[in-house]
Amino acid sequence: MTVLTHIKNEPAEKSAAKDCDSIVVPDKPNLSGDWPNFFLLLLLYTMQGMPLGLAAAMPIILQSNKNVTYKDQALFSLVAWPFSLKLLWAPIVDALYVQNIGRRKSWLIPVQLLMGASFLYLSNNIDDMLPETGKPNILKLAYVFFAAKLLAATQDIVVDGWALTMLKKNNVGYASTCNSTGQVMGVMISSVFSVLLTSEDFCNKHLRSVPEKGGIVTMRSLFFVWGIIFMFVTILIAILKKEKDNRLEDDHVKLNIVQNYSLLWDILKLPSIRIIAVALLTAKIGFAATDSVSILKLIDAGVSKDNIMMIHTVMFVIKIVLPLVVAKYTSGPKPMSVYLKATPVRLVVNVALLALVYYTPKLITVNGVVDVPMYYYALLIFILSIHDIISNIMSVSTVAFFSRISDSRFGGTYMTLLNTLSNLGHAWSSSVAIGMIDLLTFKKCSLDPDNNCSTTDLQNTCKTNGGDCVIQVNGYYVETAVCTVIGIVWFGIFFKILKNLQIKSPSHWLVNVKPPTPIKEDDKNDKNTYSVIVK
Template structure:
């Protein structure tokens, strides 16, 4: 997910609020913190394995040619679990086993449960995603939603632990650990679930003799991570101690009811409500290009493993973006960078329309798919530029959220704003997938009554009557154009409010 895909720049500590303008931060020095850095990277990596699975599975099931966009819309509801993150945050902040640790209690619990869910999923995955039959979308949605739910718990707890695990002058490096973990988690899933499970790819590049299936199976991948989660969690429980927060935190412990009241106090601030609306709507303009393009390319005949290789190269760009953009994320107005990138990304959507339109002519010879090398270069360039622009916006947006969040209640503050940021694109993604069929119009070459053959009732009759199925209006193009119009309206409407929000002092955002 996009926001799950965003780097978290948590640069404040949980103590009495101090305006950044009033003090000079200590210079970062990783001496004595390297072991904590590597531990955080490891924990963030396994945290994003479920995220990588949810990104990979739609590509896997779409390549089987037996899944409709409506079913993809149903599967996308797995991501809705991110919307519930704000409901978990006050509970995690309030309830814990002090002997184990405030955040460690939840991390250990969530990782053990995820290990068990991976094991159960491995047992049933061949039934849920069979080779020749339609996948069981309902079962996948239910189990992956449970998995994501506990990944959310770990995310909240690990964000909080990273602040106290590192030295005060090194807290900013938690964002880098998160970014690297995100890239590694998604990359591992792309390589092992899509590329190495592909029979064609393995026979072409990795085997000396023709074989059946890939060199890795989905079941084996899930069994491996089941054991790995349980092993890492056990070692973490035994060998890593969490600092006693009472030694460092002068704030009084609050109960669950008080935690939810604090969330409501944050949301009652007029500036926060305006920011929530902006964050909710900012990504809707790109939902078609971000989530429909890959599925459309697979439908046109581009091999899923080749698309994953291109995505793999783009993932490494995500590590560079936070470093290159540190001038903006650490500055007073990171949202200004978002506003500079937004129109560029909006215009870049046109390149996807052109690419999809000409793809059938570029990759087919005499009706047979034969993708030339230059096509992959063009595709990689278009997707690469879009990915850099997309991730840059996410990083700068997250930098602004981290900058304004009250350090005393950072977990809940960030969770609330990230929930708003996630909710818009997640809901619009499901709607976009649902609407592809509604906005697509087709006809049959031997039917002169202009009936819409996109419906499941009439489409088979065209084949029966030896007609040619012709798409007259493709819902993909319609959705991209509508999204661009929405984006233009958003840009003109939100420019002034964003400038005003950035002018507010940090004390304005704190909870009095």
């Protein structure tokens, strides 16, 4: 395919060689002079996290309504799809823009204004969609939150691409810090405010001296304030933040939409990317059972859902601070080394959580009554803290690696491709892990050895006859063991591969280009305009 590139008055052969071979990855990050950009990225990722937090909190709010069924929850769960599908429109975001506004601002400004408008729409309609009594309008909620998630996913494409050029080249590793910390801050703000601060029980128990009706804020007022903030911040960015003219960059290439989709395929054909794709799609198998099922098993054992939610709220603080602490390690030239060092620790945490789930019924039950002692919560917080810290370190390291290897000319598409592969690896392994638990669990009726309690009817028959379905083989333990073994095998296979990939020449991650030649008669007077072939 033929595209345009601007080379600063250099001979064609020299510039082509420069594009492919002589790009140097600085190994000494220094935020001096880059702090305003760092904090702007942090703000943008925080704004991105707020719709994500609301979408994550809404099932909890819905489940507290007795009129909501699991079928309704399944319908609302479709709002998570946009982040897994954003690769479909990432090339459009990279290819279409207004040069006078800026490549990234052309999308960022309207998208964030629409996000603000979504909050204002929710402010005016949330009481009808989510009444205090009666059945919520699940379909309408799903439509609105799907649209909000779609906008957040598009904003993610834009900000991921902008981060590669907004920060100095030696600081691009800090983009992962902004991403992880900012997104968690946004999720925490929106979920904590929308769930806890609007809860009458929570506010009366923890925030008020005299009980009152309702929370200290309402959903309607929260959405209104957030909508105004989104509008105000976006307008300030539009006015005050000047985007670099990407045409002045030495390696600038402009692609149309068709070429961008072809580019996506060209990136996937790079040998190193194919290896990374296999690693990303299989990396989460080792932790799938622990990440997806452990908390559910603790709740089944009798641990309060409210207390687990409170613990997770505290964990948000760790997730916010941790990326800043580990930034000096993940922003360097070898972020995957940090990931690989954390992997064995996370596999050990699998065993720790498995043991905790196994002993929980014995630790929290006294004479058949659930009475959770304080030392149990201390143990639970300790193990979950280690789990979240290691998981967060691995996430930050992965995003830092993506930022370092992504071709800034096609940043939105490149980063979105890598993030999509990572998200898909998590999504499919988690879904399979949850779905396989029942298949790997074997039960028998205590009064009838021939009744394996495999169906609802058989379970009801057992209970009607006065028996109990006793677990003979717990699928959680089997699955955790299998996943951990697979994780160990994965680590053995990819340890040297990933260590070697992160030190490869930058040309291994760039789309190959042929030497440029002038493209049009009209462009002969423009010494900076050439035709290049992207294979």
